[in-house]
Amino acid sequence: MTFSTELIEAGTPVLNHIMAHPFVKGIGDGKLSKQALMFYVIQDYNYLNEFLHSDAVALLKSTSREDMQIISQQIDFLLNSESEAHRNFCEVAGTSYASLQGQPMTPTTKLYTNHMLETLKSGDLIDIIAAMTPCPWTYGEIGDRLVEQGKNTADNVFTPWIELYANDDDADETPEQFPFFDILDREAPKYSRERLDQVKRSFLESCEFEWDFWEQSFYQKDWQFLPGVVLPVNTAAKAK
Numbered sequence: 361m362t363f364s365t366e367l368i369e370a371g372t373p374v375l376n377h378i379m380a381h382p383f384v385k386g387i388g389d390g391k392l393s394k395q396a397l398m399f400y401v402i403q404d405y406n407y408l409n410e411f412l413h414s415d416a417v418a419l420l421k422s423t424s425r426e427d428m429q430i431i432s433q434q435i436d437f438l439l440n441s442e443s444e445a446h447r448n449f450c451e452v453a454g455t456s457y458a459s460l461q462g463q464p465m466t467p468t469t470k471l472y473t474n475h476m477l478e479t480l481k482s483g484d485l486i487d488i489i490a491a492m493t494p495c496p497w498t499y500g501e502i503g504d505r506l507v508e509q510g511k512n513t514a515d516n517v518f519t520p521w522i523e524l525y526a527n528d529d530d531a532d533e534t535p536e537q538f539p540f541f542d543i544l545d546r547e548a549p550k551y552s553r554e555r556l557d558q559v560k561r562s563f564l565e566s567c568e569f570e571w572d573f574w575e576q577s578f579y580q581k582d583w584q585f586l587p588g589v590v591l592p593v594n595t596a597a598k599a600k
């Protein structure tokens with residue numbers, strides 16, 4: 361069994377919980393509160409900035425052009441395509457993307473990004489990539505599964521979001537669709553079983569943080585006592 365197959369098997373129960381989460385179901389059904397959508401975009405903007413920093417260090421620690429290519433494609437997707445997913449949510453929430461930037465991180469976003477950034481200090485490429493992989497993996501699966509369920513209909517307001525993340529019409533869960541798994545499979549044979557168990561734990565923690573991210577957005581879970589997220593008063597939707 362390849363290491364990525366092992367990770368996918370171990371992560372699938374968490375992925376199933378993600379699919380059952382009311383936020384993800386809401387994407388499928390085209391129904392989510394404006395508050396949940398805005399809270400998500402505010403925190404995801406913060407999250408993706410740190411994800412880019414992780415990509416940067418992963419690139420620094422890569423030794424093959426093949427790995428560098430995968431990481432640079434991830435950076436390109438994040439900077440140039442993923443903002444379309446945010447804009448889709450902003451449009452439905454009736455607010456501008458710019459109004460949802462530059463706000464404080466919630467406790468959950470901090471925990472998740474700190475978990476990724478921790479690996480940058482003393483981790484190897486495998487540690488960095490393992491903590492990052494649940495991000496593209498779970499979103500690709502959410503997109504694919506919602507398409508399989510026929511949720512990307514013309515009247516679903518979130519169809520652009522679903523189609524951005526769906527990998528293709530091939531329902532097969534092959535690691536090739538998530539190229540970070542290829543990096544993990546190339547690196548894994550260099551390590552002991554004990555070390556790989558640590559890497560797997562870190563991957564699974566990120567899977568659970570993915571669930572937490574939907575949860576915090578759906579219920580707008582924020583700091584209890586400190587100033588936190590301020591949702592903009594809804595203005596008429598602007599084009600940009």
Ligand SMILES: Cc1ncc(CO)c(N)n1
Nearest residue numbers: 404407494495496499573
């Ligand atoms: C929290 C989170 N996980 C994964 C993705 C997919 O890139 C995202 N945009 N945000």
